[in-house]
Amino acid sequence: MEGVLERIRNVSAGCISKFQYESALFWADKAASLSQYEACDVYHLAQCMFHMKQYDRAALLIIRRQLHLKHSVFRYLAAKCYAEAKQWQAALDLLEGCQKDPNISLSKKLPSTESVNGIPDDKEMLTSLHLLRGNIYEAMEVREIAAECYKDALKADIFCYEAFERLIGHHMLRADEEKELLESLPMSDLCKGVEEEELVRFLYKTKLKKYDKPGEFEVPDSADNLHENLDVATSLAERHYYNCEFRTSYKITEGILKSDPYHPSCLPLHVALLVELKETNKLFYLAHQLVGKYPDLPISWYAVGCYYLLQPKKQELARRYLLKTTLLDRMYGPAWLAYGHSFASQNEHDQAMAAYFTASQLMRGCHLPFLYIGLEYSVTNNTKLAEKFFSSALEISQDDPHALHEMGVAAYTNKDLQSALKYFNKALELIRILGEEIHIEEWGPLLNNLGHTHRKLKNYDQALDYHRQALILMPHSAETYSAIGFVYAYMGNYLESIEYLHKSLGLRRDDAFTSNLLDYVVEQFAEADKPIYGDIESEEAYPIPTMDINFKIDDYSTPPSSVKPSGGSDITPEDDSKPFGDVATLSTPVSGVTTIPTIAEGRGVMMAWSESNSTLSDAHTSTSTTQTPHTARMQTKSFTGDMVFSTDDDMDLDDSINS
8 A cells, every 4th residue: 555655645746847736636525535644745735725716625634734833835825825915913823833923033933853754844943934924924914923934034045035125125324234134144054155146146146235336236157147146136226226327227128128018027027117217108008918817916907007107187097906915015106106196297186195195114224215205395385304315315316416406406495405405406407417318308397496595696698508408408498498597587687587587478478476576677678778779789789777577467377387386486595495497307117107107016116107296496496296107287198019909099008908
């Protein structure tokens, strides 16, 4: 009989290796009966039930025979079954046994038993137990304990990449904490040789330092062949993304997806880049492909939501699919970012703030949630809190021009003009370095804000210079014409001021600030003592008078990207610090942001990737609103690829996707 039993055991094991789980379950059940349910046969039978997704049945098989009290592997398997069935508390109670204190090391709770042939011993299961415990705590949203469990798993086995990915991919650690983690790992003790240690350290470093410059990315000589590895290439693309080098990052992700069209780490980053670069048609095609092949994965519906996010009139559809993404995976940070963008684009600030705060809890190591929270506070005129969150974003990403710009707006609003000038100049310097990597025309408001700041400092020539540069990038901007006219009024050059103010009203005739300013300048021009003959060829034609500008601004309409004030405001040379206009700010993945979408599975956020509107003016306070690549100002690009459809057509993913 022993020979027959051994033969049946081998048949069942062979069926598992050939993915014939139903056959394996049938023969494993017979082997367990023949052996009177020996531990090794029960373990094999429970494994087969797990593969067949019969989770409760497998857990009951183990618990009835009380094997979970004798062997760690049975405790792990039963808890794993409950976790797969989303019975989190039952899994945690079983995993921790009678010890309820989660701060006590799991290794002290393990039962001391003899090893059994055919099943892993307690020492081998220690890493898996830490990992499962971390997964359960994370699902229960106790992220601090979950992070400690993942760290314990890594220290028990440095090759447990799953624990490392949970910590880094889900943004559980800040940059300094990531560095401490890498230094605390006992690599020299667990690696067999220097080359192995160098390889592990390099691979983990590529995942850690996403805010480092891409030029610092060096592959060690012992691992030279990894230059072509797709995971390593994805890490490099992510560095380019977080350094705002979007076009370079896009070229890398496009090459990765040609080799592996459904690379899980690259897809969220690629979606975020398509949003950032406004490649609407390509995003439409990718979303269709993902939904058709992987309807149960969050990334599929995240891509659909991001597509609708780019359609200004379809934000309700965007929210529907992004919400579906969060239902599939509540820990998907980039989806929460994009969800917040859809509300922010319609000035629904409370809902946007709630989504951003959720994202900030899920993505502690990413600067984007803090940037967007600051933008929402800025829009609601809570400058102090806005500045606090902008500072948090800058601590994580010190060279993000969008965060620098918003800090400049906050400093200007607080009348700290020198600090505002410092932030604006640094942002401009970074933008010039990036060059063609970004849409340079979106940064016209930064130039306008530099002009406003110099005007406040009475550097009128420099103010005019920056406003004229902004006019080159935004030739149809009424705000820029008004700003130039305002500076000319300060300089006493009323004729030039009138000309530019007229141009501004020609573009936006209902601007109350410009209209009232024009009335005042015309009045000053009419009262000038010096008669005018012929053309005025220089600013010296008018002496600079002692100005006392003091006129009342009545309620007026504002552009869609700005905040409508509640009432009028008095503008004087001593108090003309209230801002106007709009400026673009970083979108992101949505892995990860953005994207959004990062905001990568957790990083790409990337994962969603937004545009903000914040600029300085003298008509009203509009420090910043967040609108991802989905604002009312956005125009859809025509398609340049091989597909024959166009986003200008009345196409609707909702008609073609079975949700």
